[in-house]
Amino acid sequence: MTTLLKLQMNDNLYLKDPQDTELGQKIVRHSIQLIDELGLEGFTFKKLSVAIESTEASIYRYFENKHKLLVYLITWYWTWMEYKIDFATNNIKDPYERLEKAMKLITEKKCYDNSFPDVDETALQRIVINESEKTYLTKQVDHDNKFGLFKGYKSLCGRIADIVSEINPKYPFSHSLISTCLQAAHQQVFFAEHLPSLTDHKDAHEEVYSRNFEFIHSLVLKAIQK
Amino acid sequence: MTTLLKLQMNDNLYLKDPQDTELGQKIVRHSIQLIDELGLEGFTFKKLSVAIESTEASIYRYFENKHKLLVYLITWYWTWMEYKIDFATNNIKDPYERLEKAMKLITEKKCYDNSFPDVDETALQRIVINESEKTYLTKQVDHDNKFGLFKGYKSLCGRIADIVSEINPKYPFSHSLISTCLQAAHQQVFFAEHLPSLTDHKDAHEEVYSRNFEFIHSLVLKAIQK
DNA sequence: CTTTGCTGATAGTATTACTATTATTTAGTA
DNA sequence: TACTAAATAATAGTAATACTATCAGCAAAG
Structure with missing residues (x-):
């Protein structure tokens, strides 16, 4: 059996913590599904309110607007990743090994994590790939x-x-190296699917992730060589 | 004196070539200024029509929508960059030297290019930094x-x-290496200004560009070492 | 038993991203 | 010079979006 966990999130991401109520959890669950399906531009609180069988006004009580909701989801993902890395590198002495573990976790294809029943991590990873940059590429x-x-x-x-x-x-x-790699970890997957001439990962879908790990891992190791 | 040039652009980027008419040139000139100022989200054809003292309907005769206009501007920038690289590396034999020139051109801060009087390259570079990813991170x-x-x-x-x-x-x-570097070339500048803890380029503004060149150039050289 | 807070229901507004129609101006040609 | 065609301006209109506001019902907490 798995332990159910709750990731601690910054208060400013929401008006009311969605992890505290059933409605909040429904908002999170269905917003992941809808943003994945429609893209951020096609996603609206109206559509979400229909999906959760509630009203726009209720959603606005949890999240100020859809931008904040997106930032909430993306932040959840990165917080989850850090937790996973902590967990996996705990007790490992060799920094090379820890770095490799971290890179592996960052680049691998995610699957459902039983500790968080409200979050479809596979869909969320796709959202990170497609939408995460939009969290900060704004005037605010x-x-x-x-x-x-x-x-x-x-x-x-x-x-x-x-x-x-x-x-x-x-x-x-x-x-700079690590922020560049974090970016490349999802950007290259996007390119492999949509703009393949910008990558060298042209093979079968599952293989893209392992090829990308090879690319990024070797990039980092060579960059920091003494 | 400088030669006036016209970059050849893909027909599908526009409905009517803005380089052919005065109104078209005004649309390009003012859209660069307005997107730079307001960000893509705050920019509308209505505001642009006021700026050029014309109407929304007239703008729609040149560009299908604001997304296409953005893609047009960003494409202009990359086409211009490729032209500059071609020009600067012409007749250079040594590939290391050509690579260095290319990296330098990609990472440097742009200033006004007299060959293209309608385009404010400094503002356009800021648009590339802030908005270029939005050209492809869409459902279409x-x-x-x-x-x-x-x-x-x-x-x-x-x-x-x-x-x-x-x-x-x-x-x-x-x-993958080059698409990652092209991305880093502007992303790191953005981070240096807005999210400095994601970079190591924390110095004076002008220096960010040269530090970023050092970072990217060394990254590439080490990565491709035999 | 009452207060408080949450939710649902409903309504309304300003703005956006277009589309359509018609009138006017301009430019090119007979 | 007149005629025609194309480009533009002026105006209007629409559906959807991103909110904001109000109020009533209900459940849990004191």
Whole structure:
């Protein structure tokens, strides 16, 4: 059996914690499904309210707008990833091994995690691939950042960059390297599916993830070589 | 004196070539200024029509919608970059030197190019930094791609990847490497300004570009080492 | 038993992203 | 010079979006 867990999220991401009520959980569950299906642009609170058999007004009591809801979902994903990396690298001494584990977790195709019954991680990973950049590529990025909305992503990036610094304390671009790799981890999957000439991952679908791991892992190792 | 040039763009990007008429040029000029100022989300054809002292209906005769207009502007930028790289690497034999030139051109801060009086390249680079991903992160990406809307970007990526292959024909990830770097070239500038903990480029504004060149250039060289 | 808070129901508004129609201006040609 | 065609301006209109506001019913907590 699996332990049911609740990830601690920044208060500013929501007006009312959706993890606390049944309606909130329904909002999360169905918004993942709908954003995955329709894309962020096609997704509206109206459509979501129909899906959850409630009203727009009720959704607005949980999330200020659809942008905040998106940031909430993406942050959940990065927080989950950091938790997984912590869990998997706990008690491992060798930083190379920890780095490899982290890269593997970042790049692998996600499947359903029983600890979080409300979240379809497979669909959420697709949302991360397709929509995550839209969380910060806005005019309100500085405002959102001031309220800590991107803490999840920054924390994950810092965590992995620390492993890099442990391996080679003189490498001057640990944060840039890791933020670039986090980006590449999903961007290359997107390209493989939609714009394949921008990648070298042209094979069967499942193989894209392992090829991408090879690409990113070797990129990092060579970059930080002493 | 400088030669006035016209970049050849894919027909499918517009309904009527804006480079052919005064109104079209005004649309391009003011849309760059307005998108830079308001962001893509805040930008509307209504506001543009006020800026150019014309009407929405007239703009719709040139561009199907604001997404197509954005793709047009971004494609112009990448086509321009490829032209600059061609120009600068012409007659250079050494592929390392050509690669370095290309990386330098990609990462440097752009300033006004007299050959194209209608385009404010400084503002356009900011638009590329803030909005370029939104061109393909949509549900219609496959449809748009079928009509060749991303040819400019793909062509530039392929061009630089060829230099990589010339240096090390055995490196298996030349396209992934270059698409990752093209992305990092603007993403890191964005992070330096808005989310600095995701980079190591925390210095004065102008220096960000040269630090970023160092980061990306060394990343590429180490990655493709034999 | 009452208060509080949550939810649902309903309504309404400003803005957006278009489309359609007609009038006017301009440019090219007979 | 007159005629024609194309481009543009002016105007109007529509469906959908992204909210905001109000109020009533219901359940749980004090």
